[in-house]
Amino acid sequence: MLTKDVILELRNKNNLSQEQLAEKVFVTRQAVSRWENGETVPNTETLKLLSDLFDVSINTLLGSTRKLICQCCGMPLEDSNISKEPDGSFNESYCKWCYTDGKFIYSDMEQLIDFCVGHMSNENFTPEQVREYMTGFLPTLEHWKK
Numbered sequence: 001m002l003t004k005d006v007i008l009e010l011r012n013k014n015n016l017s018q019e020q021l022a023e024k025v026f027v028t029r030q031a032v033s034r035w036e037n038g039e040t041v042p043n044t045e046t047l048k049l050l051s052d053l054f055d056v057s058i059n060t061l062l063g064s065t066r067k068l069i070c071q072c073c074g075m076p077l078e079d080s081n082i083s084k085e086p087d088g089s090f091n092e093s094y095c096k097w098c099y100t101d102g103k104f105i106y107s108d109m110e111q112l113i114d115f116c117v118g119h120m121s122n123e124n125f126t127p128e129q130v131r132e133y134m135t136g137f138l139p140t141l142e143h144w145k146k
Helices: 004-015 018-024 029-035 042-055 109-120 127-140
Strands: 083-084 091-094
Touching: 004 042, 042 083, 042 127, 109 127
Parallel strands: none
Antiparallel strands: 083 091
């Protein structure tokens, strides 16, 4: 979905006129019209305001241009599981289970691997296979490269 379609859909879903949306994000009605016609895209600061207003990530506003994964555990990220900072803004690098209220949940990689072994193993993926997979995969993520 394109940015213009996302903004139009969110505006309509929230029963806002172009003028009402413009007032909430401190732009003109014409600017909103240009976004919805695909002539322009909101600037970074306005994208942050729209993200807060509609409670969606900037990635979603831009039409999910990137496939996001948690840089701690590797889980695919969607608006429903993206972590938030203490101020309520999205942190598009982590899931809400690895990073919450400005803090990381797992103090070390082994703690996360133990959690994953307990939750990912099943008849097709043994605990040993989960441990081996996560031991190889986690070090490739930004959080564990430090």
